[in-house]
Amino acid sequence: MENASPININHSQNRQEYISQVVVTAGQMRDIEGRIFAAGMPVAALMEKVAGLITLRIQELFPLSRNIYRVGILVGPGHNGGDALVVARELHFRGYEVWIYSPFSKLKELTAQHWQYAQSLGISCYETLEQLPNCDFLIDGLFGFGLERPLTDAIASAINHFNEWQKPIISIDIPSGLHTDTGEVLGTAICATYTLCLGLWKLGLLQDHALEYVGKGELIDFDIPFADVEAILGNTPKIKRITRKTALASLPLPRPAVTHKYKAGHLLLICGSRRYAGGAILTALGARASGVGMLSVAVPESLKSILVSHLPEALIIGCPETESGAILQLQLPENTDLSSFNAIACGPGLTREATPIVREVIESDRTLVLDADGLNILAQLGTIPTLQQRQAATVLTPHTGEFQRLFPDVSDAKHDRIQAVREAAAQTGAVVLLKGARTAIANSQGVVWINPESTPALARGGSGDVLTGLLGGLLAQAATKQLPIENIVATAAWWHSQAGILAAQERTELGVDALTLTQYLMSAVRIQQC
Ligand SMILES: NC(=O)C1=CN([C@@H]2O[C@H](COP(=O)(O)OP(=O)(O)OC[C@H]3O[C@@H](n4cnc5c(N)ncnc54)[C@H](O)[C@@H]3O)[C@@H](O)[C@H]2O)[C@@H](O)CC1
Ligand SMILES: [K+]
Secondary structure, three states: OOOOOOOOOOOOHHHHHHHHEEEEOHHHHHHHHHHHOOOOOOOOHHHHHHHHHHHHHHHHHOOOOOOEEEEEEOOOOOOHHHHHHHHHHHHHHHHOEEEEEEEEOOOOHHHHHHHHHHHHHOOOEEOOOOOOOOOOOOEEEEOOOOOOOOOOHHHHHHHHHHHOOOEEEEOOOOOEEEOOOOOOOOOOOOOOOOOEOOOOHHHHOOOOOHHHHEEEEEEEEEOOOOOHHHHHHOOOOOEEEEEHHHHOOOOOOOOOOOOOOOOOOOEEEEEOOOHHHHHHHHHHHHHHHOOEEEEEEEEEHHHHHHHHHEEEEEOOEEEOOOOOOOEOOOOOOOOOOOHOOOOOOOOOOOOHHHHHHHHHHHOOOOOEEEEEEHHHHHHHHHHHHHHHOOOOOOOEEEOOHHHHHHOOOOOOOOOOOHHHHHHHHHHHOOEEEOOOOOOEOOOOOOOEEEOOOOOOHHHHHHHHHHHHHHHHHHHHHOOOOOOOOHHHHHHHHHHHHHHHHHHHHHHHHOOOOOHHHHHHHHHHHHHOOO
């Protein structure tokens, strides 16, 4: 996975990979576009090119060979509307039955010219909703990255009206009504079936609250020169989408021909309580799937036999326990201390009684993953600032609730998850993985990875425990390598999601319990490697 070194974008075979990683804000896109225009590309020519590509994609999605399609085109005042008008004209020439709707009295100059030309071609144009004909699908060119303020009531009710039609909607660049950076709904928004994002992925499309509006997101590459992207984003873009290629690059595959179990990493899991025995098993099964060379699992003594029966290959360490069955004290085998391990993952199922254990692992000099009760205890201890002083990497893996308890004073994680996870990483010096439909991972230098593909099938108890084990196992194996920690965390998030997607394909979204998920981890990687 590229991070420390710049992505080599000078080879054409790398273009697609690079383009699929880059994520931009509205401001960055405007600056990139500004450079292209300043270099001499006419605005109208670029609009023609982009709209031509959109038209081709629409023809693939709704081929005339199958049907005679009637298309409604929604046109806004800016260049998003201009794109839509060029698409309207092209679809009209290709034989689609097209009508245009635009309620705006004032259009940008280029958009107004296209409107006038469309009218001259005899395409029906409407300014009000009342007499609109029926259609088979709609194209949304109301607003793109130029939407900067909440919608007026009139536009909002028009958008609601079209959503109620329940026809497929193809949004150009971004569903109208969404904020390009935060994905926030600015009043109301088009519920798209497809979003054809232009040139580079817009950040808002990767924010959780945008997902129900985006539909299937696709990128339309219109040959933005690398130099212009680099000039605005720098050599290494700070916010990136995890791709298959970047994720596979941080996997410990292939294994060296000559190795032994201790060279393949030694992970210590600290998890479980009498109340939450299952969490310990799931965490350990996640770790098993990582291929880690040696797995030790510290659990309360009363859980030892059940862990042994599920994981005969692991070293199960039974620890003294409290009256209610939480780990009272870490009791490692003779000649072993925390520095004997390459990485430690601590938290699932511990209960909040295990406070001294969490304190102890934070004080260790080992790469540390804190999850679940590990995070709740951390929030109670109020030791977040001390994480900066740790001698090894720390990874925190909160869901939104845990995040809010841990970081009450950072930006609202519900409003802008990317900003929130960045602030949390800067505050702690840790790599922070904020779980969600689009899990986001940040390091303290502001590098962010976003997992662009997942499944709601993973929204189930125990799924996070599997991730913690898997991540711990990958970190233990990477201990001797020079890979950035956030890249390994991104790989774990991607792998976990891919297993969920595969399991959901075979078993439906209802069939992916956490134990089943562990059984799909290996096949998910095997399929992705092919
Ligand atoms: N980035 C690029 O390189 C390209 C961009 N193009 C298109 O251009 C779009 C951006 O164009 P624009 O900058 O003109 O912006 P938009 O078309 O997104 O809309 C901006 C217009 O809407 C108005 N507006 C903003 N908020 C409003 C609100 N709440 N209610 C009513 N009106 C509001 C603004 O005053 C402005 O007139 C992109 O999304 C894309 O579709 C393409 O044409 C060509 C290539
Ligand atoms: K749009």
